[in-house]
Amino acid sequence: MFMTTLLSQGTEEQQAQWLNRSWHMDGVLGTYAQTELGHGTFVRGLETRADYDPITQEFILNTPTQSSYKWWPGGLGNTANVAIVLAQLYVKGKHYGLQSFVVRIRDERTHEPLTGVDVGDIGPRLGGNGVNNGFLGLRDVRIPRNQMLMKNAQVLNDGTFVQGRPPLLLYGTMVYVRVITLKDVLFGLLQAATIATRYSVVRRQSRINSDQPEVSVLDHITQQAKILPQIARGVSYRLVSDWLWRFYEDVLRQLEDESTAGRNSLPELHALSCCLKAVASDEASEGVDLLRKSCGGHGFLSSANFDSIYGLTAAAYTYEGEYTVLLLQTARFLVRQYVDSLKRKVLPSSVSYLRDTSRLVWGKNLAANCVRALEISAMEQVRQAWQTQKTHQSSKVSAEMASNLAGRQLTSAAIAHAHAFFTRNALEQVEALRKKGDLSPNVSLVLSQLVELFVIDTFLRQSGCVLRWNNGITGTQLRFVERRFEELLAKLRPNAVALVDGFDFHDRVLGSTLGCHDGRVYERLMEEARRNPVNQEPVNSSFHNHLLPMMRGKL
């Protein structure tokens, strides 16, 4: 983030001054400090301020309240020695909005915090404890004028403020981070699926036929139904994330060429990246947790490593755009597009289904039926959100309050859109790969099964929404979809281990006693338990310090 911000907001001179040293860790260990103890999503509410002093030509940085302490930046705790600090700019008492400042916080040589700098680690977290997230208080910390990043806005020597053109590419950085996040969470999901699959084959539990021995847990259909859809989801997310990456690159190129196509695609790209990141991080972390639970008690052990994978995946629900906030951003886009559709305007391709008011025609292609049903649901949810907003507005509340009151309908619309898009796009990507001839017939078959399972699983999980808006779907059709779901489980079961082996996660990456390639589950559990420091002494000190006095005292 430090370097990305320098690139997008720094002048060439500023980049020359900081980028190279940062890249080579030459006295510059950077972090990006935006969020504050009391302020996150609502960026305009940040309290940290930078006052320009035209006499010394310096900015004076302050976090005037406790709630304005910077809080969360990664690496800030005890590693970084320079921070890009987002602060409210004031010149001669006049406010010029948020700007970015490069602030040295620790001495380059001694690493001691500089005068006026109060820095530390914010404490243990659910996951990612190696990230060293920190807090930062600033008290009259002075930096030279040229340490405000000035590509898009400048403060001249005398304090004159010059606003440049609004930075379109800022949008781009946010999209970039969300595409990366989508990839991160799907990898987490596939790692957890690898561990659970391998364990579920080694672990034998309960007989199916009473005259035979206990079977692999994965032979129980209830276990297949927990694990295989997660593999299908991870693979499908991967296909969609690759497509999204290409879309992002296309738009970026167009923006750099200053083409209007790029400018026109930005809102669609932004809306897609918001809801896909939100829904994927939510469902991936839910999936990781289900996979943990599918491993019974042993999944609960830290040595299984689900807790660490869960911590990282769950964090993605919040960072770089909180779940509900992102959904509301997508929803606003969808409602605008829906209004456009009523005016018969041409819509961007990812939302063109909003114009299609035809009812569901149940054809032979099950996956296609499911996608179409999800699209109809999404369209109806968008319509309902729009109507709810209108109804509230007509009842004399402000447009903003109406939008708050329609919050549930708006977020549901964005979620429904994400499901419709994920499923349609995943099917299209398999088809494209197949047509390109990149896949062997066997791989093509299994990949198709996985994506079909993902589509059907999404349809069934969303059946409340789907049935509400597709009254025509019959019980027979639903039974047919469910039967196909179970058929796919049976077809994929024999390939489960080969599939997760194919993801090629190294044992060290998985870091799990349950999920290693060689299947030596019980040996590793035992070895890991023996390594526990508590076990290094036959009698724990708690016996002499606590138990013995209690037993003597006969509580």
Place this chain on the structure above:
Amino acid sequence: MFMTTLLSQGTEEQQAQWLNRSWHMDGVLGTYAQTELGHGTFVRGLETRADYDPITQEFILNTPTQSSYKWWPGGLGNTANVAIVLAQLYVKGKHYGLQSFVVRIRDERTHEPLTGVDVGDIGPRLGGNGVNNGFLGLRDVRIPRNQMLMKNAQVLNDGTFVQGRPPLLLYGTMVYVRVITLKDVLFGLLQAATIATRYSVVRRQSRINSDQPEVSVLDHITQQAKILPQIARGVSYRLVSDWLWRFYEDVLRQLEDESTAGRNSLPELHALSCCLKAVASDEASEGVDLLRKSCGGHGFLSSANFDSIYGLTAAAYTYEGEYTVLLLQTARFLVRQYVDSLKRKVLPSSVSYLRDTSRLVWGKNLAANCVRALEISAMEQVRQAWQTQKTHQSSKVSAEMASNLAGRQLTSAAIAHAHAFFTRNALEQVEALRKKGDLSPNVSLVLSQLVELFVIDTFLRQSGCVLRWNNGITGTQLRFVERRFEELLAKLRPNAVALVDGFDFHDRVLGSTLGCHDGRVYERLMEEARRNPVNQEPVNSSFHNHLLPMMRGKL
């Protein structure tokens, strides 16, 4: 568990020998060792064995394989010095099934593990790390004959095995543990809800009207929709768990009086306790996690304490009966009852709705409509599970395999039954309290709102299942339910803080920087961060050990 097992399986002499000493911690620190490294749910598969030696009149205990190591018992790691060990009994090579044995594992005075005993802690876990769960290997450990628990079966001096009557009350203990678990998880849920509610009032984020300051997060309807239904769920679970406790006590009393009523009620009680524990632990831990996420980044900090509450609540999904296993037990009961209903038999009251084949009549009482729709769904899910089993059986697989193949339908049926029961019973309990006149009008009103919210929330969350089996429900009716849901959020919002204050969790119990009674969130976050050991030295040792060499080497 140590003492409960002594009570239910020990003779009077054995109780005299062990109970009093255990209760007073007089040289006896007990634990109960059943689960093994390779064996959990399928108890008959346990490998630990006890061979009777008629010459010395001793049992010789062994864990003959790695997978037979006892694994998970609480307090076993370094606290307990005596264990009740579940083992396969062999006399003169003949197998007599599972029996319980009292085995001293550590010296009473020195606490050193005894000869042949290999004991330790199984390592860190997702939650409950204070529980000191352990492993136990036994190699030719000899115990006197009178340390097999002999209330229900005996081994005489010469090795003669005498089987007593099967212990009906064992069932009772399992039910007891599940009722307790239900209470544990609902307390976890309400604790998390208390923290999230208090934080959501203190935390201000985003404006609703652009000319006004940022509002409390709880003023956003999306936040209300995350938090208030969890409070409603916790309170409703509480009402149902109190009823279940009374039912349990009634049955227990009847069993002690050897009445047939008790014997007849056991299967119903058992089936109820299984699915209620399973569904409540699943939904409570999901709720705790949602509450954590509702607190944004700060909810992710360990100092918020959601991670520890989640760890304990999530553990309940697995311990004392794994989720899917319990659901399948309830499902088998439901299918049997359904078959009885086809024969026009009278059914136990909790499943009497299985006989009611009338369609949903949408009346004025919204909550009653929702409950009835959930019952119809449950009934149809049970019917579908039964039919799926029959279909598979007729296709030439064994009854057991048919049951495995119907696993998804069976578990869905048990979940639907739990929802139908939770909602109907919660409504009935409020009504009973109201009729008893125990409630002030205001408390009665708020309690009714909470339970109605719980019922409607359950209905909406299950809408896939509900709409599938209640074709008659119209879009207008659904909109009506949703509007009532939002109305209830608005009605409960002003009482939210008073409600969670009413749960009366002490700040020390909550242990959360975000959830204290006085609302000093940011101060506590800062104080807690400053306490972090990493912050005690201005320059962390990692700077000299790692960063400096790297920077010098200019990687």
